[in-house]
Amino acid sequence: MPVEDTSTKRHIHLRDRVQKPAKPIGPDDSSDDGDGPKRPKVDKPETEELLRRMRRVDKDQSRRYRQRTGE
Amino acid sequence: MNRLIGIETEYGITLNTEKECDPVRESIELIKSYRREDFRPMWDYKGEDPFRDERGFRADTLHEHPDEADYQSMDQQHPESFVEIKSDLILTNGARLYNDHAHPEYSTAECQNLFDLIAHDKAGERILQQCADRRSQKLNKDVILYKNNTDYKGHSYGCHDNYLMRRDIPFDYLKESLIPFLVTRQIFAGAGKLGIESEKGMISPGSYQISQRADFFQVEASVDTMHKRPIFNTRDEPHADPQKYRRLHGIAGDANMSEYSTALKVGSTALVIDLIELRLIPDNFAVIEPTEAIKEISRDQTCRWQFRLKDGKTTTAIDLQRQYLELAKQHLDPNNGETDWILAEWEAILNQLEQEPMELVDRIDWVAKKWLLTTFVEEEGIKWDDPWLQSLALQYHDIDPENGLYYALEMQGSMRRVVTDDQINHAIHNPPKDTRAYFRGKSIDKFTNQMESVQWDHVTFNLNGKVVSVNMNKLADPEIAEKYNRVLDQAQTVEELINKLDIE
Numbered sequence: 001m002p003v004e005d006t007s008t009k010r011h012i013h014l015r016d017r018v019q020k021p022a023k024p025i026g027p028d029d030s031s032d033d034g035d036g037p038k039r040p041k042v043d044k045p046e047t048e049e050l051l052r053r054m055r056r057v058d059k060d061q062s063r064r065y066r067q068r069t070g071e
Numbered sequence: 072m073n074r075l076i077g078i079e080t081e082y083g084i085t086l087n088t089e090k091e092c093d094p095v096r097e098s099i100e101l102i103k104s105y106r107r108e109d110f111r112p113m114w115d116y117k118g119e120d121p122f123r124d125e126r127g128f129r130a131d132t133l134h135e136h137p138d139e140a141d142y143q144s145m146d147q148q149h150p151e152s153f154v155e156i157k158s159d160l161i162l163t164n165g166a167r168l169y170n171d172h173a174h175p176e177y178s179t180a181e182c183q184n185l186f187d188l189i190a191h192d193k194a195g196e197r198i199l200q201q202c203a204d205r206r207s208q209k210l211n212k213d214v215i216l217y218k219n220n221t222d223y224k225g226h227s228y229g230c231h232d233n234y235l236m237r238r239d240i241p242f243d244y245l246k247e248s249l250i251p252f253l254v255t256r257q258i259f260a261g262a263g264k265l266g267i268e269s270e271k272g273m274i275s276p277g278s279y280q281i282s283q284r285a286d287f288f289q290v291e292a293s294v295d296t297m298h299k300r301p302i303f304n305t306r307d308e309p310h311a312d313p314q315k316y317r318r319l320h321g322i323a324g325d326a327n328m329s330e331y332s333t334a335l336k337v338g339s340t341a342l343v344i345d346l347i348e349l350r351l352i353p354d355n356f357a358v359i360e361p362t363e364a365i366k367e368i369s370r371d372q373t374c375r376w377q378f379r380l381k382d383g384k385t386t387t388a389i390d391l392q393r394q395y396l397e398l399a400k401q402h403l404d405p406n407n408g409e410t411d412w413i414l415a416e417w418e419a420i421l422n423q424l425e426q427e428p429m430e431l432v433d434r435i436d437w438v439a440k441k442w443l444l445t446t447f448v449e450e451e452g453i454k455w456d457d458p459w460l461q462s463l464a465l466q467y468h469d470i471d472p473e474n475g476l477y478y479a480l481e482m483q484g485s486m487r488r489v490v491t492d493d494q495i496n497h498a499i500h501n502p503p504k505d506t507r508a509y510f511r512g513k514s515i516d517k518f519t520n521q522m523e524s525v526q527w528d529h530v531t532f533n534l535n536g537k538v539v540s541v542n543m544n545k546l547a548d549p550e551i552a553e554k555y556n557r558v559l560d561q562a563q564t565v566e567e568l569i570n571k572l573d574i575e
Contacts, residue, residue, distance in 0.1 A: 044432065045485035047446055053479045054447050057466045058087075059459040062223055068094055068173035069136035070081040070228025071296035071322065 073408055074344070075181045075235040075311075075506060075547060076337060078192050080326055081174035081228040082199060082470070083217035086210070095149065095156070097206075098170040101214065102158040104205040105168060105198065114159035114169070115524040115531070124294040125307035125317055126242055134298035136226065136270060161525045163500055163516040164194065165508025174228050175199060175216070180508030181235075181527075183549060185338050185409040187503045189330050190490045194498035196470045203471070218326045219468035220283035221264065223461060225272045227287045229296065230326035232337050234319040235311055235547055236344050245319075246292055246303050248352035251380075252343050252395055253302055253323045254365045255388035257282040258376060259420045260336035262325035263437030265444065265455070265464040267370060270298065277456030278370065279444070281437040283325040285369035288362050296322055302361055310527035312544045319344065323365075328468060328477035330489045331434040335420060338413035342399045351398055356391065357381040374428050389425050396421065433487045436477070440467045443476055507546035509556045521565045532565045539569050 084101065086092045122130045149156060159169040165180030177195035182188040196218060203214040221227050261281035267274045268286050280286075292303040302323050309318045321340065327333040346352055357380060358364050364378040368388050371377075376388035396417050405411040423430055431438045444460055453459060469475035472482065480486050502512035507528075514522060514530050523531040523538055531540040546552040555572065562568035 044442070045480055046483055047450075049483065050443065050476070050479055051447065051450055053474070053476065054443070054463055054466075057459070057462050059462055061087075062462040062465050063458055064089065064091070065083070065085055065217075065222050065465060066091060066224055067083050067085075067222040067226045067228060068142065069139060069226045069297050070172060070174045071231070 073183070074341060075183060076185070076188050076341060077179045077181050077233045078188065078333070078337070079176060079178040079229070079231045079233065080192070080195060080218060081171055081176045081230070083219060083222065083228065083468075084175055085215050085217075087213040087215060093145065094173045095146065095170070097214065098173060098175045099149075099151065099156060099158050101175050101199075101202045101206050102160060102168060102170050104202045104209070105160060109519060110160070112154050112159060113161060113522055113525050114154075114157070114167070115526040115529070116154075116157075118526065120308065121296070121306055122294065123307040124305045126305055130294045134295045136298045138226065139297075161511065161515055162198070163502070163512045164191065164498055165502030165506075165512035166191065166195065166198075167527075168195075168198065175202070180502045180512065181506045182503050182508070183408075183505045184503065185334055185341070185413070186490055186494075187498070188337060189334050190494040190498040191503070192333055193330065193490065193495045197495060197499055200470050200472075215474075216470050217465060217468040218328060218470050219262065219465065220326050221268065221286075223266055223268060223273055223465075225268055225270045227270075227284060227300075229284075229322050230324055232321040232324050232340060234321070234341060234344050235309070235316050236319050237348050238309075238313070238315055238317045240348060240350075242305075244350070244352075245347055247354065247357050248347045249319075249343065250291060250302055250361050251356040251358045251391055252340070253321070254358055254361050254378075255368065255376070255391050256323075256336065256339065257285065257325070257365070257369055257437075258388045258392065258424055259431075259435055260324055260327065260332055261285075261369065261435075261437040262327055262332070262468075263440040263464070265461050276458075276461065277454065279372075279441055279455070280369040282365070282369040284323060285365045288323065288365055291361055302365060311547045316547060325436070326468070327436050328475075329434060329436045329439065329486060331416075331487050332436050334489045335413070335416055338409060339395075339417050342403060342410065342413055342417075343395055345403055346395070346398050349402060351402055352395075355380065355382050356394065374424070389421050392417075392421055433485055436467075439477070439480060439486065440464060443467065443480075504556065505549055505553060507543045507552050507555070510541070510543060510546060510552070510559055513556070513559050517559070517562075518565050518568075532569065534565055534569060539565075541569075541572065 084094050084097050124130055157169050167178040169176055179191040199216050203216050206214045262283050264280050264283045266276045267278050287300050288302050289299045290301045292305055293301040294305045304320045304322045306320045309316045324336055359379045359381045367378055368376045377385055379385050400414055403410055428438055432442045467476040472478040502508040511530055521532050523533050528543050529540050531538055546555055558571045
């Protein structure tokens with residue numbers, strides 16, 4: 001995602017406050033048709049590209065990752 | 072809600088090499104990469120006092136993580152002065168970017184509007200990623216930044232939400248009213264963590280919990296932030312008129328990637344502070360052993376989130392949050408700012424958490440992360456304590472949109488957003504118009520060569536050899552802020568600015 005270089009920043013016309021988003025549509029609440037736990041009725045993210053990105057993750061990066069304590 | 076709010080985030084930093092990197096060195100160099108050519112150190116450290124406790128005393132010492140003793144000789148080898156190590160930058164959007172101990176920290180401009188704050192929080196990510204890209208090019212190695220709260224080895228770092236509030240609310244009432252909310256807020260504000268740890272290190276690697284920070288709280292209230300952490304932090308640095316205001320310095324929250332999570336976390340907290348200022352929180356919300364309850368809720372695999380109150384009753388996090396929500400619906404004006412959005416979303420989230428939490432995969436960080444990890448476990452047939460899975464949990468927080476797993480979800484349209492990329496890009500260089508951040512940021516933009524020093528509550532100019540300070544304490548009042556900002560916009564010179572503000 002391109003980010004403006006501070007040395008060549010554009011002067012952006014000042015805008016009003018960020019407006020709150022429109023009221024979102026609620027989740028599908030159609031009734032269940034049987035006993036026992038059901039798969040949630042929600043549009044799940046597409047998995048193919050996600051899995052590709054996850055497989056590229058270095059398996060050892062968490063082992064190597066060490067930080068100093070902050071606040 | 073109608074108060075100044077802000078977020079300070081410490082980022083994790085590393086390089087993609089086998090060798091361990093010095094995060095202090097990398098953090099210094101990262102911040103330096105964002106300097107303008109005319110950079111001069113200007114942050115005014117006088118008046119900063121993290122030892123001052125709002126209960127009316129000054130702590131003798133601040134506790135440090137035991138591991139810090141191992142780093143003393145390494146720290147002494149850094150040739151830079153204190154000021155150079157801090158590398159403080161005051162940005163034209165009113166924010167502060169600096170090295171806080173061993174983490175790049177971005178403190179947003181003060182905002183009056185909730186969605187301005189979300190845009191500014193995300194602008195911080197963009198700015199830091201730009202720094203990482205520049206530094207990576209120079210090093211010929213990848214600099215990686217994580218917006219999270221742990222290294223899974225017992226070292227935590229913070230994402231602090233800040234709220235300017237009335238000083239005259241009695242401390243004990245404030246603490247007892249807010250702690251139950253903070254203990255239970257994680258059910259929608261938690262960023263999720265794979266593993267249970269303590270400050271000594273990982274205890275149970277394969278257990279998923281909903282909060283990153285819950286493991287690290289050991290006391291109810293104190294001025295500490297780095298060891299023996301409190302749920303309620305008592306640091307007394309209002310950066311405003313100390314007779315009128317306190318700055319509620321919230322250290323209990325997780326660093327959220329989801330814009331929606333951040334908005335609901337901060338928005339609901341701001342409304343609870345409104346209720347506290349109206350003295351509407353009853354005393355029967357008090358939690359027994361809150362440092363235990365916050366961990367039990369985080370680690371509860373059933374998502375029932377039960378715990379006990381001081382009056383002996385058992386309740387759930389959802390029920391207690393509902394009680395806060397009902398008070399807010401009953402007593403607060405929904406037409407005040409973003410209150411209507413916060414009330415509607417708070418209610419919708421609690422209802423959904425009660426029915427089926429995993430339906431919130433498009434809004435809540437801990438749910439989205441758990442869904443990703445579950446999907447990978449099922450696909451690859453690995454176990455939950457496989458180190459690869461913890462690496463994926465960490466990768467959720469990589470702020471590089473090309474690599475981070477949160478951003479993979481966002482880019483395919485799977486995450487509900489509350490601001491646009493245009494709004495975030497605008498916030499990278501532009502302060503909110505309606506707070507004192509505008510005065511700070513635009514002063515840097517227009518008159519940097521004549522500025523002597525900057526703090527949250529004042530800016531100091533050099534006017535023909537005379538040092539003139541503009542005290543911004545009064546600018547916590549939006550009307551006064553607007554007046555000062557208007558004068559600044561119209562002033563062609565510092566002299567004209569000072570004259571029109573009638574400052575001696």
